[in-house]
Amino acid sequence: MENEPLLMLPGPVPVPERVRAAMLRQAINHRGAEFGGIYADCVRVLKGLFGTEHELFVLSGSGTAAMEAAVSNFCRERTVATLVNGKFGDRLQKIAERYGTAVPVASDWGTPLDLDALECALEEGAEAVTLVHNETSAGIKNPAPEIGAIARKHDVLFIMDGVTSIGGDTVEADRWGADVVLTGSQKCLAAPAGLSAISVSPRAWEMLVADRPFYLDLAAYRKSAAKSPMQTPFTPAVPLYCALREACAIIEEEGLEMRIARHRRMAEAVRSAVRAWDLELFPTLDGIHAYSNTVTAIRIPGGISDADLRGAVKETGIIIAGGQDHLKGRIFRIGTMGAVGAPEILATLAAVERAFLRLGYTPEGDGVQAAAGVLG
């Protein structure tokens, strides 16, 4: 534990020492063969996690930079149907508004998306749809395959934010018909914060706009990636690429299927604890929306404040997340992403249970043992 607080957030997540140690090495020339090899290794592994055979680039910027790259390179002055049922869907909508016309297809945070409304927006001429696959702010997993099918039926661009699903849950970008897919380094990949990755389908390249940003110009990324050795158009954040390559090596060693199964089991363990406590999971679902397998959002029981709850948990050395924006004070969130496993989950649930008791709330049953049953 290194006497550092344990981050059980929906990102940033604990970074394995091997990955951090990869940043210790001396600076290298980012135009040389060694850097090219590191970049190529990252791309090869990430394509597997994305489920894509399309071009993929690693950007020296956070997931938000990749969101902006997606919208600004392909949707400037276009009409975009933006699916929103949480904070990150809302962020994609805000970005779409800066570059073109956004047609919000919005539901309450944590509730199912309205696919009929999406069909209407596309029938009325929207040329693209944006989706957050796993909505971190609300703990809901949105139905990407179904939305991909609608996008393909209408032949529109499908931009998918996989920031908190890729590497922790099944993503099949090509099979689902997703054109532009993106993720961040500090979530399920368990690498340090600061990089993002984006894949681009041939259909998306056909929609590339002329008036692109400079730093996030994906045509420039494409041109530099085609060089030998592989390069980035501008100076990359070299230590973070070294770390990401190591994180990718760990993912390959674990195996993607095993990794996804582990993430599912961790989230299921948290949900079992919530049921045992007789608390309420925040999302409301239908047949195609699901609970997130990488972050669980839980309603805070009556009589307990968010600050007290998270403060009491923090005394145990564990950091959990509160709600964002209008959900602040109403929910708390436990991330189950990256390298963490049964010990961290059990410790976190035990710390939450202890906090409940200290704050005068007696849960219905034993959440820790319920989770242990799932993890064991």
Place this chain on the structure above:
Amino acid sequence: MENEPLLMLPGPVPVPERVRAAMLRQAINHRGAEFGGIYADCVRVLKGLFGTEHELFVLSGSGTAAMEAAVSNFCRERTVATLVNGKFGDRLQKIAERYGTAVPVASDWGTPLDLDALECALEEGAEAVTLVHNETSAGIKNPAPEIGAIARKHDVLFIMDGVTSIGGDTVEADRWGADVVLTGSQKCLAAPAGLSAISVSPRAWEMLVADRPFYLDLAAYRKSAAKSPMQTPFTPAVPLYCALREACAIIEEEGLEMRIARHRRMAEAVRSAVRAWDLELFPTLDGIHAYSNTVTAIRIPGGISDADLRGAVKETGIIIAGGQDHLKGRIFRIGTMGAVGAPEILATLAAVERAFLRLGYTPEGDGVQAAAGVLG
């Protein structure tokens, strides 16, 4: 030497082990007090290096990201006089063209800027001027104070790229009347690549445009920096901030004046060697332009190819730079930035001298001893 090649490039430069080791620590919550303190430490030291009391932000993106932030936040749909006498001046011009109208005030690379032409452009209505203080591609230091005086006379926005001067040469942003000043982490600061810093004067804030980019929105940076603890609007590249803070601590320990004097001495040592060899420095100067104190550009002697020269030097484990774009094959460049000192300079000059001899070129005099005289 760690058996790694010695980078004597105009960036990236060798990063002291202390700085790299700062990235080993476990991930932290970037909304917490610890990260806020790290960010604030960086800002405090960087303000000293910039010579500014204005607001300053650290961006999770390279120097090019900061260049785009400068232009896109303050010059969209405006006319900008772009001073160009090298590759990075040209890059600022290209960015200005993407966002507004660029009026190039161009000289041949490595030759003095035409300040009369600048006055004309400003009289004809340009609302901003862009300058690269130290033009890395050509080894020339441009007269920032004089250009600042012209900008102030015309009351236009003065954007100054200090990527390869800040931290290695005197920069007095406020005294010179520079409004938006920027640098990168992997040059004279001797931190890893991936971050940049930008300062913004009150005059610049008055020119803030409404239609800003999202990831590089400086108003968002301003709002987040004002929070307690200090924050960034989007997930920052945390390990790089930890490293930058350590690099700033080293700069404080050395003292800025001593550091600048050391950079000057290193560049003067390289120039002494060039004179002893009877080779030609690339820039042509006048009374107000000067040789760079952080990178020296030297014409390759006749009969020697760029590839052979740099290849022979590389056999000694030392990486020097060639020319960029149309200067490829015509010049070679030796960076004297960051943490390097007399041993690295002497080793580099000895390796170059050995390469000359091996390639059949006998220099006029002993460059290494001439440099040793300056450094001793």
